[in-house]
Amino acid sequence: MSTSSRSRPWIFLGKRLAYGLLAILAIAVINFFLLKMAPGDAAEAMAGEAGTATPEYIAELRAQFGLDQPVLVQLGHFLARLATFDLGYSFRYGEDNVTLIFDRLPATLMLMSASLLVAVIGGIIFGVTAARYANRAPDQAISLVALLLYATPPYWIGLILILVFSVWLGWTPTSGMVDVLAFNTGWAHVVDVAHHMILPALTQAFFYLAIYIRLVRAGMLDVLSLDFVRVARAKGISESRIMYRHALRNAVLPLLTVVGTNLGGFLGGAVLTETVFSWPGVGRLMFDAMFARDLNLLLSILVLSSAFVVLTNLVVDLLYVVINPTVELK
Amino acid sequence: MMRAFLTSAARNWPVSLGAILLLVILFMALTAGIFFPEGPYVSVGRPLQWPGDLAGAPMGTDALGRNMAAGIFYGARISLLVGFASVAVALIFGIVVGAYAGYYGGWIDNLLMRATELFQTIPQFMLAIVVVAIFGPTIKVIVFALAVVSWPAIARLVRGEFMVIRERAYIQGCIVLGMKDTRIIFTQILPNALSGVMVMSTVLVATAILMESALSFLGFGDPNVITWGSMIGSGRNNMRDAWYIITIPGLCLLITALALNLVGNGLTDLMNPRLRKRKVK
Numbered sequence: 198m199s200t201s202s203r204s205r206p207w208i209f210l211g212k213r214l215a216y217g218l219l220a221i222l223a224i225a226v227i228n229f230f231l232l233k234m235a236p237g238d239a240a241e242a243m244a245g246e247a248g249t250a251t252p253e254y255i256a257e258l259r260a261q262f263g264l265d266q267p268v269l270v271q272l273g274h275f276l277a278r279l280a281t282f283d284l285g286y287s288f289r290y291g292e293d294n295v296t297l298i299f300d301r302l303p304a305t306l307m308l309m310s311a312s313l314l315v316a317v318i319g320g321i322i323f324g325v326t327a328a329r330y331a332n333r334a335p336d337q338a339i340s341l342v343a344l345l346l347y348a349t350p351p352y353w354i355g356l357i358l359i360l361v362f363s364v365w366l367g368w369t370p371t372s373g374m375v376d377v378l379a380f381n382t383g384w385a386h387v388v389d390v391a392h393h394m395i396l397p398a399l400t401q402a403f404f405y406l407a408i409y410i411r412l413v414r415a416g417m418l419d420v421l422s423l424d425f426v427r428v429a430r431a432k433g434i435s436e437s438r439i440m441y442r443h444a445l446r447n448a449v450l451p452l453l454t455v456v457g458t459n460l461g462g463f464l465g466g467a468v469l470t471e472t473v474f475s476w477p478g479v480g481r482l483m484f485d486a487m488f489a490r491d492l493n494l495l496l497s498i499l500v501l502s503s504a505f506v507v508l509t510n511l512v513v514d515l516l517y518v519v520i521n522p523t524v525e526l527k
Numbered sequence: 528m529m530r531a532f533l534t535s536a537a538r539n540w541p542v543s544l545g546a547i548l549l550l551v552i553l554f555m556a557l558t559a560g561i562f563f564p565e566g567p568y569v570s571v572g573r574p575l576q577w578p579g580d581l582a583g584a585p586m587g588t589d590a591l592g593r594n595m596a597a598g599i600f601y602g603a604r605i606s607l608l609v610g611f612a613s614v615a616v617a618l619i620f621g622i623v624v625g626a627y628a629g630y631y632g633g634w635i636d637n638l639l640m641r642a643t644e645l646f647q648t649i650p651q652f653m654l655a656i657v658v659v660a661i662f663g664p665t666i667k668v669i670v671f672a673l674a675v676v677s678w679p680a681i682a683r684l685v686r687g688e689f690m691v692i693r694e695r696a697y698i699q700g701c702i703v704l705g706m707k708d709t710r711i712i713f714t715q716i717l718p719n720a721l722s723g724v725m726v727m728s729t730v731l732v733a734t735a736i737l738m739e740s741a742l743s744f745l746g747f748g749d750p751n752v753i754t755w756g757s758m759i760g761s762g763r764n765n766m767r768d769a770w771y772i773i774t775i776p777g778l779c780l781l782i783t784a785l786a787l788n789l790v791g792n793g794l795t796d797l798m799n800p801r802l803r804k805r806k807v808k
Binding site: 220223224227231232234235344345347348349350351352353356357359360364458461462464465466468469472483484487488490492495496498499502503506507510 | 641642644645647648649650651652653654656657658660661662733737740741744745746747756759763766767770773774777780781784785787788789792
């Protein structure tokens with residue numbers, strides 16, 4: 198049934214890519230109008246930054262940036278600049294917005310991958326265990342913890358972790374990404390960063406860990422009642438092997454889709470985690486931009502983050518097709 | 528029917544626990560003005576008094592000597608208000624979008640659902656921050672911002688329900704009778720689609736309350752009110768010595784969100800007989 202569409206994967210790929218680009222374009226347009234709705238415009242903001250705010254100067258700035266043109270023309274200019282990766286200049290930081298964001302991106306991606314890994318692996322291990330002992334003590338304990346983690350404000354967990362593990366026990370540093378006084382290089386540097394990353398990664402992982410535990414548990418319970426599992430048991434295959442080799446493979450597919458839709462959540466959560474732990478990433482930049490009232494930088498972060506989510510979802514879609522051969526390409 | 532519902536609700540203790548906890552929080556919100564007529568801002572004693580040290584301040588005082596208990600009671604108001612109001616706004620928008628998409632299908636569905644997906648793609652918390660940055664940090668704007676990030680989930684759920692119910696025979700009957708589309712959507716289909724939406728709403732209220740607290744924690748909340756999030760935010764500076772300042776409001780948030788989730792999960796079980804059966808097995 199799917200052979201016809203699978204033999205032409207390029208059409209599928211092209212469609213998805215076109216949709217992704219359209220989505221990014223739509224997000225950019227939404228952003229443009231959000232910025233237009235803000236009281237005051239870029240010229241006033243810049244004049245305020247420069248400290249000289251005579252009406253003539255502001256009018257001159259407006260003409261210079263095309264702010265005296267009709268809105269649709271301005272939109273066109275905005276999109277044209279966006280196409281060349283020009284998101285404007287932050288007077289607060291004295292740097293291009295794009296440069297600012299890309300400088301902070303590696304720290305955020307590193308933290309995000311670590312917390313994603315913790316959430317997915319933890320979700321699988323605890324979810325499978327809960328399903329294996331369904332409605333017995335281990336399942337009830339795991340489900341209770343998942344319920345609690347889901348209801349706890351993530352930034353608050355971060356603060357409590359700092360209190361316990363940094364302040365009281367002294368095991369981990371309280372904030373930052375590196376020990377600024379140590380000037381570590383090579384392996385020492387890697388270990389140092391990892392040491393700093395433990396608490397923020399856990400903080401960011403907990404909420405999603407709760408979701409993934411429930412998801413894997415439910416998926417496993419569905420699969421475990423199927424005939425092939427009974428056959429596997431009858432053949433005398435060990436319970437762990439049935440769980441992780443036979444059942445999990447079928448139960449883990451929905452997880453991939455959910456992880457894809459959670460990427461935006463991870464980025465949003467980064468604002469909180471990075472602020473709590475002074476992690477020098479995009480989230481922390483957003484917090485600073487908010488405090489500095491740098492609207493343009495705020496919107497640039499939002500556009501690029503959304504674009505990032507669109508692109509990674511594209512990859513997730515493709516991965517899904519590769520992993521699950523029964524999926525039809527549309 | 529009602530009696531059977533109530534007995535099963537009593538047997539289903541998590542729902543009852545959640546409902547009781549919610550009532551306690553609601554009681555705090557309603558009686559804040561009675562117990563603390565002076566409001567949450569006045570200094571009632573020396574700063575940083577631990578819970579129990581000062582009579583009249585059972586939860587201690589913060590770094591400015593303000594009564595923590597008063598902050599908790601008044602904070603309950605903001606949390607509940609923002610949580611329920613934002614989800615109410617999101618419900619209106621989400622239901623309309625989902626209903627029209629699910630009922631009409633075709634290009635209307637396509638367009639509305641692409642727009643919905645778009646809003647789900649944008650990192651929610653970042654979008655909320657940007658909305659607050661643009662329109663200013665007031666309770667109204669925060670309610671609006673949280674509604675903007677909450678409606679897509681509702682729209683998708685409503686659409687799914689509508690697509691199923693639309694095909695039922697009684698709806699075909701309504702069409703044959705010449706009933707107007709709007710009337711079919713809102714008086715014939717919607718009442719049957721609402722149960723799932725209500726369950727989802729309780730969980731969304733919990734998420735909205737946590738998100739509001741996060742905005743306040745970062746200092747992006749309404750500066751004219753005390754909220755649990757802003758109490759945690761200002762308590763950060765005294766975290767080492769006076770950790771009760773961050774712990775108490777955090778526990779309140781945890782309890783509120785937990786209560787809403789318990790009620791939501793329990794309602795799912797009650798309303799879905801198939802799930803109940805699986806549990807027995």
